[in-house]
Every structure is written in structure tokens, then in C-alpha cells.
Amino acid sequence: MKSDSNVPPIDPPSLAERIRLEMDSFTPSEKRAAHMLLSHYPFAGLDTVAEFASRAGISAPSVLRFVTRLGFGGFPEFQRHLREELEAQLLSPLAKASPSDRSHGAPALAAFAESVIGNLRATVENIAPAEFDAVVELLSDQRRPVHFTGGRFTGALARYAESHLRIVRSHVDYIEGQPALWRDRMIEIGRKDVIVAFDIRRYQEDVTALCETAAKQGATVVLLTDPWLSPIARVARHVLPAHIVAPSNWDSSAGLLLITEALVAAVTKRLWETAKPRMEAVERLRNEKP
Amino acid sequence: MKSDSNVPPIDPPSLAERIRLEMDSFTPSEKRAAHMLLSHYPFAGLDTVAEFASRAGISAPSVLRFVTRLGFGGFPEFQRHLREELEAQLLSPLAKASPSDRSHGAPALAAFAESVIGNLRATVENIAPAEFDAVVELLSDQRRPVHFTGGRFTGALARYAESHLRIVRSHVDYIEGQPALWRDRMIEIGRKDVIVAFDIRRYQEDVTALCETAAKQGATVVLLTDPWLSPIARVARHVLPAHIVAPSNWDSSAGLLLITEALVAAVTKRLWETAKPRMEAVERLRNEKP
DNA sequence: CAAAAGCTGTACCAAAAATTTCAGGTAAGC
DNA sequence: GCTTACCTGAAATTTTTGGTACAGCTTTTG
Structure with missing residues (x-):
């Protein structure tokens, strides 16, 4: 042998x-x-x-x-x-x-991973604890409707956040970035509403426009962005920046995902009393499918 | 549960x-x-x-x-x-x-981050280089149409992958998980097609069904899943598992995102000759909008 | 000191596990 | 398009393993 x-x-x-x-x-x-x-x-x-x-x-x-x-x-x-x-x-x-x-492990993958890990560490260090807590508090207030939105790439992250949070609490939705798709909905947006926007470089004008409109109507804007800060930062109440540079032609969204998941985890824990029955109910509905 | x-x-x-x-x-x-x-x-x-x-x-x-x-x-x-x-x-x-x-707060974020980092490391270690490379090769073959799909949470990751890859090459799309939405499209799926499915625990039957149908018609299935392997693994040509357990009531998709971004980076590099002009063209079109 | 109670091991049996056989199926090669 | 070689799983087979009954031995107790 x-x-x-x-x-x-x-x-x-x-x-x-x-x-x-x-x-x-x-x-x-x-x-x-x-x-x-x-x-x-x-x-x-x-x-x-x-x-x-x-x-x-x-x-x-x-x-x-x-x-x-x-x-x-x-x-x-x-x-x-x-x-x-x-x-x-x-x-x-x-x-x-x-x-x-x-x-061992895929060399390219391993190098990429190390870079991403560096981003995550840097991201955590640069987030102000108070800011994070404040956002958790905001998203835990069930009287305030939460709307997620994002750009062409970050939209997926917004959907990811929305798909989780909507199970934990009510009044959660996702708004498409294109103005044609949200113009009419803006009538509903007011002081109580919370907009959570994802936007990294090659900042998208339509997302900015959405946030500016919402802010003008009194909504509270939370922004997840890169360290260079999307223009949305000007109207945002809370800003959570993530490091995004990776050995790639594209930016990495891992830091944004990290923040997103941490927020969802924290809110779920915060609202556990009401979230647990909700999650169980959702589970039951899913199993009734056939 | x-x-x-x-x-x-x-x-x-x-x-x-x-x-x-x-x-x-x-x-x-x-x-x-x-x-x-x-x-x-x-x-x-x-x-x-x-x-x-x-x-x-x-x-x-x-x-x-x-x-x-x-x-x-x-x-x-x-x-x-x-x-x-x-x-x-x-x-x-x-x-x-x-x-x-x-x-509360930042400590929670930091702990969460460490856990996620552990997941990323473990994920990299458990991916066979050959498997990763094979998938890169597969996605770099422009004659083969690529379709992304995923479950209720992982669907967002599939969209994320799709939104990037569609800029790098042609014949890239996203298929909704619900059978009603893909049944008719299956006619088009054949030996040339590549399905990239995202599926982690609480595996979704509709996604499995989609992949099984596609596989039956000769399509090549690539699966991104958790270490427990979605049932799709049975019909998948390539399987890339990611660790997902986090200190949360939810699983973490960071490992899946890592693989996704690494794949996109590798394919972009691999196809750079043709990808570069495409990316520039997309850029130009976007700027013409107003 | 004798009787009872309780441990312990041998021998056997039943159950489950590993392994081999074989036939159907699939992809490569001519 | 046919043949070949190989991969794969269902079922049959063999081996191993866990489990049990029983009888001898040891210890305890009256």
C-alpha cells in the first residue's frame, strides 16, 4: 500500500x-x-x-x-x-x-476568505456599539413599520433581511429601488416608518431618492453602507458602515451580511416573547402546504 | 426545532x-x-x-x-x-x-462576528479545491446557460449571485422557487443548462423538486448547502457545503456568501477578456438613463 | 456458621451489521 | 449507433455484535 x-x-x-x-x-x-x-x-x-x-x-x-x-x-x-x-x-x-x-483548501478560496475575515474584523471595530443598539431598539418597536430597500447588488441583502425579520414581527416589507415602483407607496410613509437602506459604492441614485423622499416625510432612515458613505448618510439617522474591499473585481458584501444577521439575531432575542409564537405559527402554516 | x-x-x-x-x-x-x-x-x-x-x-x-x-x-x-x-x-x-x-450591543456583534469567522474558516477547509475549480470552470462556459435558484432565505443569495454574474456573461437568470413559476420554463432546460441551487436546512421541497426535474432532463446541478446536505445533493454534480451555525435563532449564510463571492471573483477573472467589455458596456448603459 | 442475596462469567441465541453478488443503468469509446 | 467498461444499488449472504439465561462463586446477614 x-x-x-x-x-x-x-x-x-x-x-x-x-x-x-x-x-x-x-x-x-x-x-x-x-x-x-x-x-x-x-x-x-x-x-x-x-x-x-x-x-x-x-x-x-x-x-x-x-x-x-x-x-x-x-x-x-x-x-x-x-x-x-x-x-x-x-x-x-x-x-x-x-x-x-x-x-490546503482551494487556494483562491482560502485567500479570498482571509481577506473577507479581515473585512469582518475591521467592520466590527468601526461600528459604534451605541449605534448598533439604537438600531436594534428601532427595529424592535413593533408599532413602527419597517421597509427594506437596496441597490442592484445590495437589494439581495435587503431581501435577506426582510425575509427573516418578517417572520419575527409584523409590518415588514421590501421596496423595489426603481422609482416607478415606490412613488405611490410614499404616500403611506410617515414619521412612524423606518427605512433600512443598503447602498455601497456605485451608489444608486434611485435608492438615494427613495431615502430622501422618505426622510422628507419624517421617516427614520437607517443606512448600511461602505466606509466611504453613500450620499444617503446625509439623511440617515443611523449609519452602519462595513468594509467591502476584496481581492476581486467586485466588492464583498460579507460585512453587510454580518451586520444584518447580527441585527436580526438581536431583534429576535429582544422580541422573543412575541417572536416565538409567530415563528411557530409560520412553521405550522408551512407544513400545511400539501 | x-x-x-x-x-x-x-x-x-x-x-x-x-x-x-x-x-x-x-x-x-x-x-x-x-x-x-x-x-x-x-x-x-x-x-x-x-x-x-x-x-x-x-x-x-x-x-x-x-x-x-x-x-x-x-x-x-x-x-x-x-x-x-x-x-x-x-x-x-x-x-x-x-x-x-x-x-448587549457591540459585545453581541463581536461575538457574532467571531462565530461567523469560525464558520468561514471551517467552510474553506471543507471545500475540496477540485470541486471549487470545477464549478468555476462550469460557470465560465458561456455556451451553457446558468440558472440560479434558492429557498425562502437563500433565494436572496441566489439573486445576489445572479446580479453579479449576469454582468460578467450572458445567459444568466434567476428562477423563482415556486413550482407554478418554473414549470413551463423547464421545457427549455436541457443537457447544456447549469442550475445553481442554494438550500440550507428546513430544506424546501419546491427547490428540491426543481432540481430533480432539471437533473432528469440532463441539466448539471451545482448545490450550495449546509454540512448536513440538502436532499438536492443526490442529484447534484457538485456540492459546496458551508458551515451555518451561529449564536442566533437563525442560521448564518455568511459561508454561502463567501463561496458565492469567491466563485464570482474567479469566474470574472477567468472570463476577463470578454467580461471587461461587457462590464464597460453595462456601465455606459446605466449612465445614459436620465 | 448457615442461608440468602447479589455479583460475575460461560455459553448460547437473536439481531444487526458488514460484505459480496449480481443485474440494471450510464457514459465513454470505437 | 453499437459495444464496452464502469458505476451503482437491491437483495442475498456471511460475519460480527449485542443481549440473555443460567449456574457457580462471593459476600453479607441473622
Whole structure:
């Protein structure tokens, strides 16, 4: 067997690593098995063949072929290996950041991820706690209708926010950026309303116009933007900036998503008393579908 | 369901702890079993009854009586408990910090961010480079139409991907999840088409149905999902799993966004020759609007 | 010191798990 | 367009494993 005879002196030839390397040469169902295993490594491999197979969506024989292909004499032998590896790793306190693992993964993806992570850290540092709290408070006030909006790219984030928050509380909607689509709705917007706008560079005039109109009618505007600040900042009550520069021809919205998810999490917690029954009700309705 | 548990997660007393407490009341061979288990906790319990018995120097039935005494219905049940305990303990070094989150505001944001960052790292590690590259290649083939789709929350991510990629290349669109909205379009879907589906837990039947239909007609399905793998994985050619667990009542999509942005960046680079003029043309058209 | 109660292990059985066989299906190659 | 090679899962088979009954031994107790 190859891996036995010619082992380079590098310590842990983690099975996970080997699987990643050999991923190319796997058949489709072997790939399923590999993904399943890697995504819950190594616990997915610790129960029975049948369980493993069903979770990976393949048949038991395919799982057997998979472990055979990895060089094991059978499933029990494979399991023993996983257990020993896990035990060894767990007992050595320093084994946490296995450096051999860090270097792998899609190189492009890994570099991109590091950059995004840097953005997230920078974003968190530059957000004023009071500002964040104030926005949570604002979105938790159920008497105030909340409207999300965004530009051609950030619109998706606005929808994301809306799809979550609308389950937690009522009076939540999404407004399309194009003026033709919101002009008439502006009649309804007043002092009570809250507009949450997403806008990053190549700032979009129509979104700005929407916010300015709403602000003029007394609405409270919350802006999620980049560090250069969309012009909407002039009419916004609260501004939450996120770092967006990534090694790409496009900007990264991960920081905006982070803020969005954190806001949703905080509001959900804040309103839990009323949110819980709502969420359960939504769940029930969904299950009645057929 | 996750959202059912309002109760702060009081750490369930580890089995090891319980054994220590009840140690006095054990019979001699039970004590030997207990010591054996505690000294190699929890790995000693992870192999067969016979192995355990021999290591502890007792007989198999004694081991069985021991686990029964601990309140388990049988040895497999006991093993399952150990695995789950271990997994929970190992996978959430961050989640442990969450019970103390009575704190408000920025601390919450910072904690949330750290958790998300952990997800991103884990996501990168579990993506096979070959899989990522293969998807980039697939999306870079301009002869193959690309269709994005997603569920009620992930639909927003699909739109996000679509709004970027449609600028880079042609034949890119977004398909609504509801069957009524895509049934007729399926006529057009064939071997050349590529479906990119976003689907995380509380997997949506309509999205699954869409992908299955498309796959049946020969389309290539790419799936972005969570580590538990949406049922779509069964018909997907490529699967890119992202970690999604966050200290929130909701799952975090940051890992999916990361993959999405990395894919878009890679495809843009790959197609730069043709993408650049396209992007410039789009820019020009946008500026002509007023 | 004797009888009862309780542990413990051997031998056996039943259940479940892993593995092999085989046939249908799919994609590559001629 | 046909053949070949390979992948895949259903079902049958074998092996392993967990579980149980029972009898001997040890400890406790009156």
C-alpha cells in the first residue's frame, strides 16, 4: 500500500487531508461520501455503514467501496482509524491549528476568505456599539413599520433581511429601488416608518431618492453602507458602515451580511416573547402546504 | 426545532460527571468499567462491548449491565450518547461562550462576528479545491446557460449571485422557487443548462423538486448547502457545503456568501477578456438613463 | 456458621451489521 | 449507433455484535 511504504516525515497525514487531495479521482457517489465525511469530520464516519450511506444519500455498498478505496480493509478498520486519529488529536493540546490543513483548501478560496475575515474584523471595530443598539431598539418597536430597500447588488441583502425579520414581527416589507415602483407607496410613509437602506459604492441614485423622499416625510432612515458613505448618510439617522474591499473585481458584501444577521439575531432575542409564537405559527402554516 | 428552545442551554451534566458521582454505588466490576471509561474518556466507550470488557478486565455482560445501570437502553444507545456529547463539545468551542450573552450591543456583534469567522474558516477547509475549480470552470462556459435558484432565505443569495454574474456573461437568470413559476420554463432546460441551487436546512421541497426535474432532463446541478446536505445533493454534480451555525435563532449564510463571492471573483477573472467589455458596456448603459 | 442475596462469567441465541453478488443503468469509446 | 467498461444499488449472504439465561462463586446477614 502506497501510504505505508513511503511516508514522508510530516507528522499527521490526516485522513481528511488525503481525501481532499484525492477528491478528483473519486466517482460521483464516492464524492458524496467524501463530502459527507468531511463536513462532519470525523463524526460522520463513526456510526454504522447504513447510517452513513443514508446521510450521504448513497447506498451501503458505495460506502464500502469508498473506504476500500481509501486503503482500509473494511469499515471497522476505517472506524478504528478515525477514532485513533481523533483521540491523538484531542489528547495533544497543541494540535488545534493543524498547519498542514491550513495550507490546503482551494487556494483562491482560502485567500479570498482571509481577506473577507479581515473585512469582518475591521467592520466590527468601526461600528459604534451605541449605534448598533439604537438600531436594534428601532427595529424592535413593533408599532413602527419597517421597509427594506437596496441597490442592484445590495437589494439581495435587503431581501435577506426582510425575509427573516418578517417572520419575527409584523409590518415588514421590501421596496423595489426603481422609482416607478415606490412613488405611490410614499404616500403611506410617515414619521412612524423606518427605512433600512443598503447602498455601497456605485451608489444608486434611485435608492438615494427613495431615502430622501422618505426622510422628507419624517421617516427614520437607517443606512448600511461602505466606509466611504453613500450620499444617503446625509439623511440617515443611523449609519452602519462595513468594509467591502476584496481581492476581486467586485466588492464583498460579507460585512453587510454580518451586520444584518447580527441585527436580526438581536431583534429576535429582544422580541422573543412575541417572536416565538409567530415563528411557530409560520412553521405550522408551512407544513400545511400539501 | 431550534427556535423552540428558549431555555438557555444549561450544560447537560456530562456523563463522565454523573459516573463520578455515582461511583460509590457501583459493584466492583462496574467500578472497573467506570474507571476504564473515565481514564480514556470517551474513547474507551467507542469500540465494541468485547473490546471494552477485555480492556477493563471484566466480562461483556458486566459491561452491558453497567450501561443499563447508567440508564441507557443498550450499548448502541450508550455509544450514540458518547459520540453526540463529544461532537457537541468539540464542534462548539465558540458556542460555549454564548450562554453568558446577557450583554448587549457591540459585545453581541463581536461575538457574532467571531462565530461567523469560525464558520468561514471551517467552510474553506471543507471545500475540496477540485470541486471549487470545477464549478468555476462550469460557470465560465458561456455556451451553457446558468440558472440560479434558492429557498425562502437563500433565494436572496441566489439573486445576489445572479446580479453579479449576469454582468460578467450572458445567459444568466434567476428562477423563482415556486413550482407554478418554473414549470413551463423547464421545457427549455436541457443537457447544456447549469442550475445553481442554494438550500440550507428546513430544506424546501419546491427547490428540491426543481432540481430533480432539471437533473432528469440532463441539466448539471451545482448545490450550495449546509454540512448536513440538502436532499438536492443526490442529484447534484457538485456540492459546496458551508458551515451555518451561529449564536442566533437563525442560521448564518455568511459561508454561502463567501463561496458565492469567491466563485464570482474567479469566474470574472477567468472570463476577463470578454467580461471587461461587457462590464464597460453595462456601465455606459446605466449612465445614459436620465 | 448457615442461608440468602447479589455479583460475575460461560455459553448460547437473536439481531444487526458488514460484505459480496449480481443485474440494471450510464457514459465513454470505437 | 453499437459495444464496452464502469458505476451503482437491491437483495442475498456471511460475519460480527449485542443481549440473555443460567449456574457457580462471593459476600453479607441473622
